[in-house]
Amino acid sequence: MIQRKTQTAEYWQGFTLAPSDIEFLHNLLLDAEQPMPTRALAEALIGEHSRREEAELRAELGRGVVYQPKKRFALGDKIIFPSLDFRLGEVIELRPGHNPEYGEFEVITVDFGPERRQRSFAAGLAAAHKLNVNTPELLVASSVEPPASLLATVAASLPATLRTQLGQQRDFATFEDRWLPRGLLADIHIGYLNIAEAAIEMRGAPVETASLLAEMELPAEIKPDVLAFSLNSALNADGRFDQVGPGDTRCWILRRLEPVEAMEMPQALRYAPTTFDRTLVASDLLQVEWELDDEWSDELISEPAAVRASLPTTTLMLTYPHLASGTLPLNKHTRPFFPTGFGERTAVTLIDGRWGQRFTAWVVHAGRYVAGLRPWFEQHKLPAGAYIVLERRDKSGEIVVDFKPKRMRREWMRKAQVVDGKLDIQLRKGEVACEFDEALIIGDERPDEIAKLRVSAAFAERSLAQIVYEIFTDLAGLSQSGTVHAKTVYSAVNLVRRCPPGPIFAILTSDARIQEVGGGLYRLAI
Numbered sequence: 158m159i160q161r162k163t164q165t166a167e168y169w170q171g172f173t174l175a176p177s178d179i180e181f182l183h184n185l186l187l188d189a190e191q192p193m194p195t196r197a198l199a200e201a202l203i204g205e206h207s208r209r210e211e212a213e214l215r216a217e218l219g220r221g222v223v224y225q226p227k228k229r230f231a232l233g234d235k236i237i238f239p240s241l242d243f244r245l246g247e248v249i250e251l252r253p254g255h256n257p258e259y260g261e262f263e264v265i266t267v268d269f270g271p272e273r274r275q276r277s278f279a280a281g282l283a284a285a286h287k288l289n290v291n292t293p294e295l296l297v298a299s300s301v302e303p304p305a306s307l308l309a310t311v312a313a314s315l316p317a318t319l320r321t322q323l324g325q326q327r328d329f330a331t332f333e334d335r336w337l338p339r340g341l342l343a344d345i346h347i348g349y350l351n352i353a354e355a356a357i358e359m360r361g362a363p364v365e366t367a368s369l370l371a372e373m374e375l376p377a378e379i380k381p382d383v384l385a386f387s388l389n390s391a392l393n394a395d396g397r398f399d400q401v402g403p404g405d406t407r408c409w410i411l412r413r414l415e416p417v418e419a420m421e422m423p424q425a426l427r428y429a430p431t432t433f434d435r436t437l438v439a440s441d442l443l444q445v446e447w448e449l450d451d452e453w454s455d456e457l458i459s460e461p462a463a464v465r466a467s468l469p470t471t472t473l474m475l476t477y478p479h480l481a482s483g484t485l486p487l488n489k490h491t492r493p494f495f496p497t498g499f500g501e502r503t504a505v506t507l508i509d510g511r512w513g514q515r516f517t518a519w520v521v522h523a524g525r526y527v528a529g530l531r532p533w534f535e536q537h538k539l540p541a542g543a544y545i546v547l548e549r550r551d552k553s554g555e556i557v558v559d560f561k562p563k564r565m566r567r568e569w570m571r572k573a574q575v576v577d578g579k580l581d582i583q584l585r586k587g588e589v590a591c592e593f594d595e596a597l598i599i600g601d602e603r604p605d606e607i608a609k610l611r612v613s614a615a616f617a618e619r620s621l622a623q624i625v626y627e628i629f630t631d632l633a634g635l636s637q638s639g640t641v642h643a644k645t646v647y648s649a650v651n652l653v654r655r656c657p658p659g660p661i662f663a664i665l666t667s668d669a670r671i672q673e674v675g676g677g678l679y680r681l682a683i
Contacts (some may be wrong), residue, residue, distance in 0.1 A: 403496035423482035483531025510559025542598030
């Protein structure tokens with residue numbers, strides 16, 4: 158039996174599209190007359206290569222007699238040797254064989270041409286031999302898998318190869334991992350793109366592709382899905398537009414209408430991954446870490462569980478980096494509430510739980526945050542440490558964002574400022590009209606100065622351990638007992654260095670200058 162090359166990983170590793178492959182894919186898309194995803198193209202190409210290999214195999218076997226040791230040959234016979242990569246040879250000599258174990262047989266000398274040496278083979282061999290199989294059986298591979306199975310196993314790298322190599326072909330257009338020959342595209346010229354810009358500008362909100370098409374007079378004979386693909390592809394190639402639709406919906410917004418923090422991760426949210434020994438974290442702090450649910454606590458990140466995905470409401474604690482950035486975190490509790498999409502950002506409508514006003518926010522998937530809440534934070538004068546409540550209202554996808562109100566009163570709270578190039582934290586009274594976590598609440602006197610300190614060269618060179626100890630020392634002086642809760646240290650450190658709780662807690666429990674007193678509290682060692 159013959160092992161097909163297309164059934165092996167070696168065949169598909171480093172695979173390069175030949176002109177015949179490009180022509181095949183082009184014709185496939187022309188016949189389909191609709192965009193096709195990369196995986197569908199890959200599966201079709203695997204099937205085509207398998208078909209070609211089978212045809213070539215049968216053609217090779219038709220050039221002569223397939224060699225089998227049991228057969229007898231005559232001078233001048235043309236013989237094919239499947240075990241030698243279907244090499245064709247001619248019998249130029251016959252002589253008796255001599256081996257008592259096998260009885261009478263012949264030895265044939267086969268000439269493989271001027272550039273190959275002659276070789277000898279047994280013929281008329283009565284003894285059992287693995288090559289004595291019938292030609293139909295020879296054509297049956299030991300394990301012929303269908304294209305879908307090959308795509309999932311030995312040819313799993315093919316879709317990535319197609320994305321790269323088809324992307325270099327001028328005759329193919331692509332949008333969101335789907336492909337179409339450019340010859341089938343509707344002509345979306347600059348005039349149509351300007352119409353789209355004006356339509357979005359007028360509404361001031363994301364607009365679906367179908368609504369944009371309704372504003373344009375495009376040829377009616379072109380299929381709707383090809384029209385949509387043509388417009389989507391053209392909009393995607395124009396730097397003015399951003400695709401922010403949820404799920405399978407394609408919605409477009411002008412990039413200049415999106416908030417800066419949606420287009421670029423705010424400095425206060427930028428976390429440089431820090432390695433640390435998790436075994437150093439005290440056991441009681443693991444529960445604190447889970448409660449804080451920092452979006453960069455990778456050990457705690459998992460796909461949304463079904464029970465969390467179905468919950469109608471969830472509560473989170475607003476930390477300083479998100480307050481300063483006008484964002485909410487995408488953590489294990491909040492992620493199920495926000496839509497996903499095919500773009501870098503996904504637009505979502507939020508409803509102010511206090512006043513009922515609707516506003517657009519932007520889910521930035523790679524950055525693990527939701528942007529666009531700065532006006533809402535400022536409107537309600539929320540502090541870092543405030544409890545934020547998210548609620549699903551209905552199947553519209555809109556999300557209610559609220560806080561837990563209480564009567565306005567002046568509360569003692571930590572306030573940070575920059576003094577002589579260092580962070581200084583004091584206890585001062587401030588007006589608060591919401592429920593908050595007492596260990597997390599913290600304010601800033603002059604946020605611009607704290608932002609400058611965060612990015613200053615001198616401060617950037619300081620290690621996390623140095624920052625934690627200096628801030629802990631400052632915080633310990635605010636308490637009569639000299640104790641500081643681990644959550645408070647986490648909150649204060651994040652004023653100037655974005656970091657999840659894990660590395661901070663590991664430093665707290667391993668620094669000999671800091672002593673644990675229980676209940677998540679620490680003090681300076683005596």
